Amino acid sequence: MIESRRFRAMGTEIELLVDAIGADEALAAAESEFHRLEAILTRFRPRSELSRLNEAGSLETGPELREVVELALAARARTDGRFDPTVHDAVVGAGYDRSFDELPQDGTAVIVGSVCGGAVRIEGSRIELDPGVRLDLGGIGKGYAAARAADLLSAAGPALVNAGGDVAVKGGTWPVGVERPGGDLTLELTDGGLATSGRDRRRWRRNGKELHHLIDPATGSPSPSDLLRVTVVASNAVEAEVWAKALYIAGEEEAALEADMRGLPGVLVTADGRTRLVGGLA
Amino acid sequence: MAATVTEVRATMTNHVGRLYSIAAGLFVFFLMWVAIGARPWAASPSAQDSRLVALAKREQRLRVESAAVQRLVKHRWAVYRAQLRKRQSRIAAAKQAQAQAIAAAPPVRVVNLPPLTTTRTS
Numbered sequence: 001m002i003e004s005r006r007f008r009a010m011g012t013e014i015e016l017l018v019d020a021i022g023a024d025e026a027l028a029a030a031e032s033e034f035h036r037l038e039a040i041l042t043r044f045r046p047r048s049e050l051s052r053l054n055e056a057g058s059l060e061t062g063p064e065l066r067e068v069v070e071l072a073l074a075a076r077a078r079t080d081g082r083f084d085p086t087v088h089d090a091v092v093g094a095g096y097d098r099s100f101d102e103l104p105q106d107g108t109a110v111i112v113g114s115v116c117g118g119a120v121r122i123e124g125s126r127i128e129l130d131p132g133v134r135l136d137l138g139g140i141g142k143g144y145a146a147a148r149a150a151d152l153l154s155a156a157g158p159a160l161v162n163a164g165g166d167v168a169v170k171g172g173t174w175p176v177g178v179e180r181p182g183g184d185l186t187l188e189l190t191d192g193g194l195a196t197s198g199r200d201r202r203r204w205r206r207n208g209k210e211l212h213h214l215i216d217p218a219t220g221s222p223s224p225s226d227l228l229r230v231t232v233v234a235s236n237a238v239e240a241e242v243w244a245k246a247l248y249i250a251g252e253e254e255a256a257l258e259a260d261m262r263g264l265p266g267v268l269v270t271a272d273g274r275t276r277l278v279g280g281l282a
Numbered sequence: 283m284a285a286t287v288t289e290v291r292a293t294m295t296n297h298v299g300r301l302y303s304i305a306a307g308l309f310v311f312f313l314m315w316v317a318i319g320a321r322p323w324a325a326s327p328s329a330q331d332s333r334l335v336a337l338a339k340r341e342q343r344l345r346v347e348s349a350a351v352q353r354l355v356k357h358r359w360a361v362y363r364a365q366l367r368k369r370q371s372r373i374a375a376a377k378q379a380q381a382q383a384i385a386a387a388p389p390v391r392v393v394n395l396p397p398l399t400t401t402r403t404s
Binding site for chain 2: 002142160165166167169174175176177179184185188190192194195196197198201202229235264279281
């Protein structure tokens with residue numbers, strides 16, 4: 001018997017599924033965890049720990065923010081900089097300066113590219129940012145929260161958490177749909193994570209130009225990738241979310257090569273509407 | 283009475299004269315050797331150009347400094363090589379850890395089942 005709960009957090013719809021009876025307590029704990037982590041990791045609340053760090057440049061932080069920043073910096077190294085948490089100013093410069101629900105879909109604001117890749121130091125519980133460096137953990141926070149919530153839910157039974165496309169699975173067998181032109185594809189997951197990144201949802205127009213939230217750290221501007229969206233299956237939701245973005249920015253050919261080389265099963269949907277299965281997925 | 287005439291004829295085989303000649307020749311030879319060996323035409327040390335003296339001192343000092351610099355460079359190169367080896371081993375360990383972090387993706391397959399949930403762009 002599958003029990004479920006839906007709510008809104010981190011600017012998206014969250015769906016909790018657990019294969020158990022009487023899992024209310026676990027569902028409530030998982031929901032609370034989402035709200036608690038959002039209060040720490042969001043850049044849209046001025047008093048969140050992340051906002052205070054970005055404002056001060058140096059802060060004694062709690063374990064969650066430190067862990068997510070460590071994961072993000074490790075991902076930056078692993079993806080050769082295609083995933084980078086220092087894209088904050090570039091995302092804001094592209095117009096994404098408030099939560100997506102409040103963002104005007106059209107406008108005339110000036111678009112400002114911004115340099116990414118600044119230094120971030122972690123010493124003990126203190127995080128220090130180089131002058132001018134600010135962090136945006138939107139590219140990793142939902143995956144992290146989904147994985148934490150799945151851990152909590154799994155105490156009641158096999159669980160799946162879907163945080164607006166970033167999926168964490170813990171036990172059981174779960175058919176998960178992947179959007180593609182011509183009809184959804186269903187993947188069967190038993191463990192780990194799955195995430196989708198693309199420019200078909202969080203997008204807006206400024207000065208007549210279409211923009212989106214997937215910043216290429218090499219240019220500090222929205223990536224002109226030839227892909228529309230990328231879905232990746234990995235050992236956990238954080239890893240899946242990181243690689244979905246990194247492969248999107250890489251572009252179709254390089255993404256296919258890298259997914260095959262790293263053994264990352266994935267679905268590439270190109271801007272011209274083709275679907276390509278990569279990383280051993282068939 | 284017949285008078286006795288003694289004829290004294292100087293001869294080239296006078297041994298005493300020959301010895302004197304040889305001794306005098308040797309004396310002159312050694313005298314000249316000493317005179318030439320003393321090189322009276324060369325300038326005395328005190329009369330050497332002071333600039334040449336300074337240059338010689340400078341050369342000597344530079345040789346000493348050069349040897350010291352060579353020793354320092356050799357020491358620093360050895361330290362650098364040791365640090366490089368440590369760094370390379372740390373990088374190798376980090377790469378291995380990263381490879382382990384990207385653990386093999388869990389088993390996944392395409393199925394013909396209705397999905398319980400759908401992933402879309404987050």
